[in-house]
Amino acid sequence: MHHDETTVCYGRVENLECRVPQQWWKTVFADAMYLKTDGDVVEDPEITKDEVALLEADPHIREILQKGSGGSNDQPGIFSPTRVLDLCCGQGRHIIHLARQYPKLRLYGHDQSSYLISLGEERTAQQNLTAQTSFTVGDCRKIPYPDSSFDLVLVMGNSFGYFSDDDGDRIVLKEINRVLVPGGRVVLDLTDGRYMRENFLPRSWEWIDDTCFVCRERQLSNDGLRLHSREVVTVTTKGVVRDQFYQERLYSRSEMKELVEQCGFVVLADEQAEEDAAVITSAKELSKRKEDLGMMEQRLLVKARKMTVTETKPKRTLGLPTQPLDRHTAVLPAQVAKRVTITQNTPEPPPFENLVVIFGDTSKPCVGKLNNTWNQEDFATRQNLLEVLYDFYPQLSEADDDASSILESHKTLHHTLATAYRAPSFVFNMCDEGFDNEATQELHVPAILDMLKISYTGAGPNCLAYCYDKGLVNRTAQALGVPTPNETYFFAASTDVDITTTSILCFTDVDRLHAIITEDIGFPALIKPLRGDNSLGITATRAIVTDKESLATSLHAIVHDHGINDVIIQEYLSGTEYTIGMVGNTGTGFHFFPVLEVDYTKIIEKQLPPILGFESKWDPNSPYWTDISFREAKGLPAEVVDDMKRWCILLWERFGCRDYARFDFRADIPEPNMSLDADSKGKGGSRVPQVKLLEINPNPGWCWDGKLAHMAKLEGIEYKDLIRMILQAAWDRSALGSESNPTYP
DSSP states (O other): OOSOTTOOOOOOOSOGGGGOOTTTHHHHTSSTHHHHHSHHHHTOHHHHHHHHHHHHTSHHHHHHHHOOSOOTTSOTTTSSSOEEEEETOTTTHHHHHHHHHOTTOEEEEEESOHHHHHHHHHHHHHTTOGGGEEEEESOTTSOSSOTTOEEEEEEOSSOSOOSSSHHHHHHHHHHHHHHEEEEEEEEEEEEOHHHHHHHOOSEEEEESSSSEEEEEEEEEOTTSSEEEEEEEEEETTTEEEEEEEEEEEOOOHHHHHHHHHHTTEEEOGGGGSOTTSSEEOHHHHHOSSOSOOGGGSSEEEEEEEEOOTTTOSSOOOOOSOSSTTOOOOOOOGGGTTSOOOOOSOOOOOOOOSSEEEEOOOTTSOOBTBGGGSOOHHHHHHHHHHHHHHHHHOTTOOOOSSTTOSEEOOSSSHHHHHHHOSSOOSEEEEOOTTOGGGOGGGTTHHHHHHHHTTOOBSSOOHHHHHHHHBHHHHHHHHHHTTOOOOOEEEEEOSOOSSOGGGSSSOEESSHHHHHHHIIIIIOSSEEEEESBOSTTTTOOTTTSEEOSHHHHHHHHHIIIIISOOOEEEEEEOOOSOEEEEEEEEETTTEEEEOOOEEEEOHHHHHTTOOOOOOHHHHHOTTSHHHHSOEEEEOOSOOHHHHHHHHHHHHHHHHHHTOOEEEEEEEEESSOOSSOBSOTTOBOGGGOBOOBEEEEEEEESOOOOTTSHHHHHHHHTTOOHHHHHHHHHHHHHHHHHTTOOOOOOOO
């Protein structure tokens, strides 16, 4: 905002444009006031029904809405079910109407207002529509879905033309083009610029209800391209409660046709008619208040089609993008069997002026690694990363003085950062070992950077602290509707509090613990530290317990051998293990890598427990190091993948992940037919598997042969480009001013 937040009313304003915030939509749509001032249109189901009827009147759009039934005429995996994105969806009024009308559609809503999205989620839940709807929060210029994801994209309710220049609108259209399948349709509902320029009311006022009224002012910009507006909201018992300013671009139909075609679309034939064709006047005709409708009074409906591959001239080379975070490999209908290869012409890394890299301290022991020390594999991993960074930033220096850009001495870390003659402009935080190589102090490094007001890659201290506690993660995930394993807890430390009286099942003696596992969880069960990192305390020989004796042995090993007092015991998930990796941010969009599956075939052949424990990460001589491999998950239904990704975004936002993260899942029983419904039945009435959350990994392993690198390579992204993507995500986040995430469990 351009003013002190305590200001309620500005009084007389000669030039409205000077008061319009750069991102005015972040405040105008931030709360229930929008639904009050504009409720005569945006909360009227009859108007929504009339707007959807305009879509259905188009035979091509009607065909899209009606297909996807899963019948024999549908192409498997592409158009079944049909996917529709409502971009800038607000409270999801069009999604809800379409979900009721077309129960086999998959509907997605994306909007920058967390308030409106929360309201949409609440309303779909109330109407039992959550199975076919998904919502995400973020900027419309960064749509958090891969290329070729949707058959139809809607931008309804006058949600286009908000930016201060036309470049922002072009970015939105190019993003829409990216996420549409070739031949897919887009519908743009925006104010009729020609009509509004000639008919806007410079001043008006109207009663919203019996105690609230709105006074409005409007001015054309000097070039006549934008209309600047002001709303002063007054409540009779409180006085002025809101004084807000906003603007919209006044596009004519011919201007929209030109803009849309510039962004790779074919404007449909009926849109090439005269200026007064296909206007929307339902708000004027159906509004029950019959007062000032402003920008909603008369609107244009612009329909266009994304070019097919054969129409595109010259043929577009798919590869790593030139726009930040548009890092998606398209899978076109004609290329379902093979993934398009990423080209080698990758963009430049973000232009950090003085990048500093922080590692773990190799001069000190590192508890959790093999023999609690640094190994040759650790040094080789670090060197691989440095070679990438030296290629990106030749100015990086390892000099043993204040000019060094590579920091690993934790004894002098704070002093070096605080007193360096060239203050770091950004830190690439690769210290996943923790401050002083203490895993419990991983959050300390970003905390130091926060105190010094230095921006950095990856999660902040709160996120790292929350995700370090598996119990906290699972209880929060469960409250959010994300499936988690059944579990209980064991606390070895003495306490004066009778913890068994709490709502969380937790015990301090083995007999009672064994009884509750037998009754509520079942054997075999998985036992591991409640808090921890690097799989410390999770060993192949002791992590899976089958009876009271093995339970007692494993507890003794964790408590006495590792000094860990708090333990979590979960149902053992014996099905396939999956990993979702993502790069990006809520405000800029996400890139999801192909789903990774852990291949335990050789481990099972050796009759070893199929788990990823300590040995798989730190012991090169173990079969868990040599015989476990990773592959792209095949055969997962699209609905299962979609829901796992939706859960990842939900958990990302709740815990405050940033830039990159990894989410591990596992099916509770081994069977080829996957499901999300724990009560669903397979052949013969047997239950089919349910995918459940294993772990959230903010700042996951960045090594060249880790899970994240494996997933990237599945779609042709080399290790250096993965590192560039992480850096770019942090750069984009910093540029948007999104340094922190205010959401907490």
